[in-house]
Amino acid sequence: STTFTLHYGSMIINESISPGKNLLELIHSLPSVNIDAPCGGKGTCGKCRVRIIEGEASPVSDAEKKFLSAADIKKGIRLACKTLPEGSVTVVLEDSMHNAKIMESGGLPYTGRLNPLLKKKVMNLPPASLEDQRSLETRLLQALPEGSVLDHRIRLKLAELQQKEQYEMTLSFCDTTITNLTPGSDMTPSYALAVDIGTTTVVAYLVNLSTGQMMGTASGLNTQKSFGADVISRIDYIGDDKEKLSQLQQRICSQIEELASKTLKAAGLNEEDLMAVFAAGNTTMMHILQGLSPQTIARAPFIPVSTEAMILKPSEIASQLPDHVRFVLLPSLSGYIGADIVAGILSTEIAESEDLCLLVDIGTNGEIAMGNKDSLTSCSTAAGPAFEGANIQCGVGGIPGAISSFRSDGNSFSFETIDDKPVSGICGSGIIDLTAYLLKAGLVDFTGRFQDESDWRNNPPASKDSLINKDGEIRFVWENKEDSLYFTQKDLREVQLAKGSIGAGIATLVKESGHSLDDIKKVYLAGGFGSYIDHQSALAIGLLPQELQGRIHCVGNSCGAGVIRCALNRDEMEKTKMILNKTKYIELSSNKGFQEEYMLNMYFPEYD
Numbered sequence: 001s002t003t004f005t006l007h008y009g010s011m012i013i014n015e016s017i018s019p020g021k022n023l024l025e026l027i028h029s030l031p032s033v034n035i036d037a038p039c040g041g042k043g044t045c046g047k048c049r050v051r052i053i054e055g056e057a058s059p060v061s062d063a064e065k066k067f068l069s070a071a072d073i074k075k076g077i078r079l080a081c082k083t084l085p086e087g088s089v090t091v092v093l094e095d096s097m098h099n100a101k102i103m104e105s106g107g108l109p110y111t112g113r114l115n116p117l118l119k120k121k122v123m124n125l126p127p128a129s130l131e132d133q134r135s136l137e138t139r140l141l142q143a144l145p146e147g148s149v150l151d152h153r154i155r156l157k158l159a160e161l162q163q164k165e166q167y168e169m170t171l172s173f174c175d176t177t178i179t180n181l182t183p184g185s186d187m188t189p190s191y192a193l194a195v196d197i198g199t200t201t202v203v204a205y206l207v208n209l210s211t212g213q214m215m216g217t218a219s220g221l222n223t224q225k226s227f228g229a230d231v232i233s234r235i236d237y238i239g240d241d242k243e244k245l246s247q248l249q250q251r252i253c254s255q256i257e258e259l260a261s262k263t264l265k266a267a268g269l270n271e272e273d274l275m276a277v278f279a280a281g282n283t284t285m286m287h288i289l290q291g292l293s294p295q296t297i298a299r300a301p302f303i304p305v306s307t308e309a310m311i312l313k314p315s316e317i318a319s320q321l322p323d324h325v326r327f328v329l330l331p332s333l334s335g336y337i338g339a340d341i342v343a344g345i346l347s348t349e350i351a352e353s354e355d356l357c358l359l360v361d362i363g364t365n366g367e368i369a370m371g372n373k374d375s376l377t378s379c380s381t382a383a384g385p386a387f388e389g390a391n392i393q394c395g396v397g398g399i400p401g402a403i404s405s406f407r408s409d410g411n412s413f414s415f416e417t418i419d420d421k422p423v424s425g426i427c428g429s430g431i432i433d434l435t436a437y438l439l440k441a442g443l444v445d446f447t448g449r450f451q452d453e454s455d456w457r458n459n460p461p462a463s464k465d466s467l468i469n470k471d472g473e474i475r476f477v478w479e480n481k482e483d484s485l486y487f488t489q490k491d492l493r494e495v496q497l498a499k500g501s502i503g504a505g506i507a508t509l510v511k512e513s514g515h516s517l518d519d520i521k522k523v524y525l526a527g528g529f530g531s532y533i534d535h536q537s538a539l540a541i542g543l544l545p546q547e548l549q550g551r552i553h554c555v556g557n558s559c560g561a562g563v564i565r566c567a568l569n570r571d572e573m574e575k576t577k578m579i580l581n582k583t584k585y586i587e588l589s590s591n592k593g594f595q596e597e598y599m600l601n602m603y604f605p606e607y608d
């Protein structure tokens with residue numbers, strides 16, 4: 001038999017090889033391994049690099065040659081999705097994703113009252129007697145508010161208490177459902193995990209339900225990331241295959257379990273102390289978590305299976321968390337305005353504001369909501385993964401060493417990397433700064449075209465040395481690393497597509513709601529990425545309209561903050577219904593005005 005051996009960080013994993021599977025598919029079958037594969041295995045991103053150190057594989061394909069230099073090929077570097085093993089093979093995969101910088105700060109803090117959906121109550125039932133022949137279950141339910149329910153698991157626990165003639169007990173409730181029963185009185189605090197399931201990152205906050213105190217946070221890159229950078233590539237991966245859906249569902253469930261165990265352990269607690277997991281994410285992430293096929297979200301008319309708020313048992317979603325834990329899922333609005341945006345609207349209090357506010361969450365989709373206490377409008381634009389570093393040749397996610405900011409004094413420029421580590425590539429905020437620099441320095445015109453050599457001759461730019469012609473393509477090079485630090489015309493086009501779609505989304509919402517940009521009093525820039533970008537650069541490249549200058553506020557993880565609110569106060573969970581009722585969703589793919597705006601917004605603002 002043939003064996004696939006993977007060296008991954010400090011791990012060495014052996015698997016027998018199923019014939020016909022490429023290296024990416026083999027890596028996908030290993031639950032604890034993450035590989036960067038933004039295009040989901042189509043061979044178009046060039047990021048799924050592995051190194052073969054032993055054994056034979058299919059010849060290097062033309063698709064790979066586009067991304068691999070001769071030196072790479074000599075070292076045994078291959079694209080996993082384009083390489084078929086020929087016999088036993090040993091492969092090294094650098095775990096570049098494990099220390100990504102993830103925005104954990106939980107958005108605007110919640111200072112309202114505590115009234116959690118999950119509560120504990122001590123009951124002291126009168127002992128059984130000849131005079132009172134009611135069953136223990138009947139006596140318990142009659143002593144509780146009407147509508148209280150219990151399931152057979154709790155009934156079995158009651159049986160144990162009856163045997164011991166113990167009538168004092170602590171009940172845990174999720175709303176009116178008894179979720180746990182322990183003997184005696186135990187009013188120690190209980191805890192909930194509030195989870196923001198992003199397409200790229202997953203962030204969890206452990207909160208004390210009795211005090212509202214934040215006990216700890218933990219985060220990681222979404223372990224489904226190996227199956228594609230954006231929701232569409234994950235939906236593509238799943239196709240009609242139930243096993244693949246359950247594979248991705250398992251991934252997110254295990255990741256939530258891991259984040260729960262990490263935060264509980266750090267706080268000196270254990271799984272018994274956890275009463276609930278509150279979660280929000282985009283509609284596709286919510287579908288995958290629930291094991292619902294997201295297929296129809298990807299094709300017109302983009303209808304999800306369910307957008308309801310939901311309370312589920314761990315066993316209903318393949319989670320290994322103890323039976324007493326409940327998953328409380330926030331509702332979504334539509335296929336592309338998910339529970340994450342509903343949570344963001346909740347935490348920024350836009351739906352209660354007198355002023356007109358704009359919420360922009362920039363990820364692979366740009367989700368935008370605008371409104372005030374009277375009404376809200378929302379839309380989602382496919383920004384593509386450019387700002388996450390994907391589809392950009394030297395692009396990376398927010399990992400140590402990623403260039404996160406770019407500064408220029410007119411003559412020269414400098415940059416900073418995450419954690420001051422040696423350069424590993426350029427991430428979203430750096431890409432926006434760099435684009436702003438190229439525009440200001442006149443190296444790129446408003447149509448997004450790099451100056452060519454004749455332009456340099458007639459009108460030499462300040463830093464022409466940094467533009468080179470490489471095999472007929474103009475690229476901007478810095479640090480004299482023309483093969484490893486560069487930004488190409490194609491990269492710039494990706495930025496134009498991304499910024500064009502977000503700018504057009506904002507313009508369309510403003511128009512459709514009958515307002516003008518001047519009416520907007522506050523702009524909330526949400527999400528990890530939103531918090532790192534330089535406002536001036538975002539305005540300079542036209543990602544945000546110039547008119548909004550001075551009104552932009554970064555709100556960190558607004559989704560996480562909304563989920564925390566729901567965990568601490570059931571009234572906040574109720575408010576999500578009010579948000580859904582008030583919010584109109586505009587489908588941009590069929591909106592004529594959007595197409596026109598999109599063409600216009602592809603251009604950059606002009607500079608003198």
Ligand code: FES
Pocket residue numbers: 036037038039040041042043044045046047048079080081082
């Ligand atoms: Fe292999 Fe994109 S090129 S995953």
